[in-house]
Amino acid sequence: MLESKMLKPKNTPPRKPLDVRQILQQYGGVLTLLVLFVFNAIFTPHFLSLQTLNINLTQVATIVIVGVGMTLVIATGGIDLSVGSLMAISGALAPLIFLNHAFEGTVLGNVLAMTLPILLAGVFGMFNGFLITRFQMQPIIATLILFIAGRGIAQVMSDGKLQTFTNPGFAELGQGKWLGIPIQVYLMVLVVALAVYLLKSTVFGRQVVAVGGNEKASELAGIPVQQVKMWVYAISGLLAGLAGLIVIAVNSSSDANxxxxxxxxxxxxxxxxxxxxxxxxxxxxxxxxxxxxxIQLIRYTLLAQGVPDAVALVVKGLIIVGAVALQKERRN
Known part of the structure; x- marks a missing residue:
């Protein structure tokens, strides 16, 4: 009798059916990236070459750098429409510095050209934060001001002309390589790593997420909400300034338009x-x-298959719609 009881199988809870939708919601991005990579590895000639890899990484580096700042802003419940114009301002100021007779051909000129434009973009970013926190402007309205006026400022700084230059030291920022990998890719990785650390391991990072989750509760908890907002817009401006320098260094020219x-x-x-x-x-x-x-690989894939770039832009729009719909699905 005892033996029969011991041999009797225990009741085990029924296995939950595989939730494909949940898997796609959690790992859809990684799976999509993997599918794109495998597809191109099979059907796109020379996709796995170092040259193709570098082309894709250099084209995506500035998007990622600016995107990191945008991530912090959006995490607080805001938006920053001014980043493109701040890139233009940064890109217009740098040549004015290293082409100035006092600094032309000097290391100091390049150092100043790599720092002052970034700091100026950060100041403009803080201006966005000031409008939002001091005057209670909606972020989309506050940043729309510099979206419009910022590019005008850049055009005034450059006198509306294309600024071409030959500056090997400065060009290293966008054209230089180390161990066969472009310098801007290292900058992208550094920015991502610092931002991950900021969000995961610092009080400020936790405050950023808390403010976006519930601003009123954050205030009651003693979080300096206004300061947090000011700083995320400043960081967004700083990163936009860096991206602007990379763009003009790649092209050895600056066009405010x-x-x-x-x-x-x-x-x-x-x-x-x-x-x-x-x-x-x-x-x-x-x-x-x-x-x-x-986004970069989809565009590259379509172009490699002979699809016009205009179609790639439409696909990009559809991707955004799909991403927003997926977010709504997650909340429900």
């Missing part, structure tokens, strides 16, 4: 596809990196 054009849309798209909630309260820096890579 072109530098940073539509970058705000690319950055927002990367953030949305990466899984950061557009209403705030959640931020994933690695997700933004994955989102930017997905």
């Amino acid at each position: 072109q530098v940073g054009e539509n970058m705000e849309l690319d950055a927002i798209a990367a953030v949305a596809v990466g899984g950061t909630l557009l209403e705030g309260g959640k931020a994933t820096i690695v997700g933004t990196l994955i989102g930017a890579l997905i």
